[in-house]
Amino acid sequence: MTELQTTTRSAEILAAQHEHMFPCVKPLYREPLVLGEGSGVWAKDVDGVEYLDLFSGILSTSVGHCHPRVVQAVSEQVARLGHTSTLYVTEPQVRAAEKLNAITPAGLTRAFFTNSGTEAIETALNLAKIHTGRSEIVALRMGYHGRSAMATNLTAHASWRPLATSIAGISHAISPHSYRSPFGHLDEDAQAEAFAADLDEVIRTTTNGKPAAFIAETIQGVAGYVVPPKSYFARVAEIIRGYGGLLIIDEVQAGFGRCGEHWFGIDHWGVEPDIMVMAKGIANGFPAAATVARAEIADSWTAKTISTFGGNPISMAACAATLDVMREEDVPTRAKLRGDQLRDALDTLKAEYDWIGDVRGLGLMQAIELVKDRQTKEPDPGRTQALMEAAKEEGLLIGLGGHWGQVIRIGPSLLISGDEMAEGILRLNRACSRVARG
Ligand code: PMP
Numbered sequence: 001m002t003e004l005q006t007t008t009r010s011a012e013i014l015a016a017q018h019e020h021m022f023p024c025v026k027p028l029y030r031e032p033l034v035l036g037e038g039s040g041v042w043a044k045d046v047d048g049v050e051y052l053d054l055f056s057g058i059l060s061t062s063v064g065h066c067h068p069r070v071v072q073a074v075s076e077q078v079a080r081l082g083h084t085s086t087l088y089v090t091e092p093q094v095r096a097a098e099k100l101n102a103i104t105p106a107g108l109t110r111a112f113f114t115n116s117g118t119e120a121i122e123t124a125l126n127l128a129k130i131h132t133g134r135s136e137i138v139a140l141r142m143g144y145h146g147r148s149a150m151a152t153n154l155t156a157h158a159s160w161r162p163l164a165t166s167i168a169g170i171s172h173a174i175s176p177h178s179y180r181s182p183f184g185h186l187d188e189d190a191q192a193e194a195f196a197a198d199l200d201e202v203i204r205t206t207t208n209g210k211p212a213a214f215i216a217e218t219i220q221g222v223a224g225y226v227v228p229p230k231s232y233f234a235r236v237a238e239i240i241r242g243y244g245g246l247l248i249i250d251e252v253q254a255g256f257g258r259c260g261e262h263w264f265g266i267d268h269w270g271v272e273p274d275i276m277v278m279a280k281g282i283a284n285g286f287p288a289a290a291t292v293a294r295a296e297i298a299d300s301w302t303a304k305t306i307s308t309f310g311g312n313p314i315s316m317a318a319c320a321a322t323l324d325v326m327r328e329e330d331v332p333t334r335a336k337l338r339g340d341q342l343r344d345a346l347d348t349l350k351a352e353y354d355w356i357g358d359v360r361g362l363g364l365m366q367a368i369e370l371v372k373d374r375q376t377k378e379p380d381p382g383r384t385q386a387l388m389e390a391a392k393e394e395g396l397l398i399g400l401g402g403h404w405g406q407v408i409r410i411g412p413s414l415l416i417s418g419d420e421m422a423e424g425i426l427r428l429n430r431a432c433s434r435v436a437r438g
Contacts, residue, residue, distance in 0.1 A: 038065025062281030118146030224407030260363025
């Protein structure tokens with residue numbers, strides 16, 4: 001009965017999507033899911049089939065679908081004042097900046113709000129260029145930073161870079177990817193040193209020696225949750241600042257307690273960036289993003305700039321409410337607890353299945369990488385896709401990633417309970433055994 005309904009209603013909407021939208025918008029799954037409603041970690045498709053959501057719309061519904069406090073804040077704001085543009089000052093925007101300021105690294109006291117991670121990245125890059133009077137940027141291979149011309153060029157995955165869109169002035173250093181690194185045989189500190197040395201060489205050999213900034217995700221998300229070695233960020237901060245450039249950290253995926261114990265991913269490396277970018281979980285899925293910077297850096301932008309929708313009162317009300325819930329619920333501690341629960345389960349799966357080559361991540365940002373052979377580490381995107389489909393059959397939403405589509409990414413609501421996580425683990429176990437049976 002349910003099966004039949006799913007096909008009918010979803011099929012109708014999918015046909016309309018196919019007819020009216022750009023084909024480059026590619027949903028997950030052989031038969032894409034048409035979600036219609038959600039509550040906490042649960043989401044339902046338009047025909048009422050329920051899923052346990054361990055991906056939270058790409059780590060965005062940070063306190064769960066339709067959190068009542070966020071719903072209330074948005075509903076009240078939309079009835080009061082829906083739009084002003086940045087030509088006017090609004091209280092929701094200022095309050096959101098204050099609340100952000102309370103959790104960002106101490107020196108990063110100024111915020112600029114936009115609607116998406118991409119725009120926040122653009123803001124960070126422009127700010128770094130304006131402040132330094134320089135134009136060249138160094139990024140990381142396997143990094144992902146968005147879909148504007150500049151962000152696409154920072155992004156270093158061929159499949160995310162459309163033809164004929166290349167722009168100059170961007171170089172890429174090696175990804176600090178221990179599992180897939182030519183330095184994998186070295187110990188952690190020596191690996192960090194080797195990755196940092198590559199950044200130094202890239203600056204010396206592929207730039208004019210005066211870079212405006214080095215930009216990196218704390219944990220490379222799209223690449224499949226690549227966690228750099230412990231001393232990596234201290235070393236690269238030293239290097240880029242040695243050349244007179246700024247350190248920009250992209251916390252779009254890793255931010256807001258997701259990595260456990262701290263508010264931001266970079267806190268785990270004990271480094272304070274010059275500029276930081278955040279989006280996704282900042283407003284529980286509402287279109288909001290922020291670029292934060294030290295005051296003297298923000299002050300250098302004296303030319304006019306405007307954002308019609310940036311800092312929109314509705315998104316800012318969602319942002320302020322989300323930040324309140326996060327603080328009250330102490331999400332860094334919760335993410336550490338639930339992250340450990342998840343990590344134990346993933347390590348157990350790795351012990352059971354030899355096609356799981358690597359388990360990695362921090363807190364509630366955990367991934368498993370699928371390989372055809374543990375020795376050669378040949379990626380297995382086919383089996384990864386099969387696992388995605390099997391999980392869906394088990395009523396479980398998980399994410400796909402990795403340069404070859406060989407990584408399963410897990411990143412649920414930061415408020416997930418122990419029982420909900422246990423249920424998710426049970427479903428993932430069943431999906432894995434389905435895939436193992438072939
Ligand atoms: N940076 C990172 C690390 C991201 O993962 C993303 C989105 N996947 C972006 C930037 C771009 O964000 P948006 O899609 O909101 O433009």
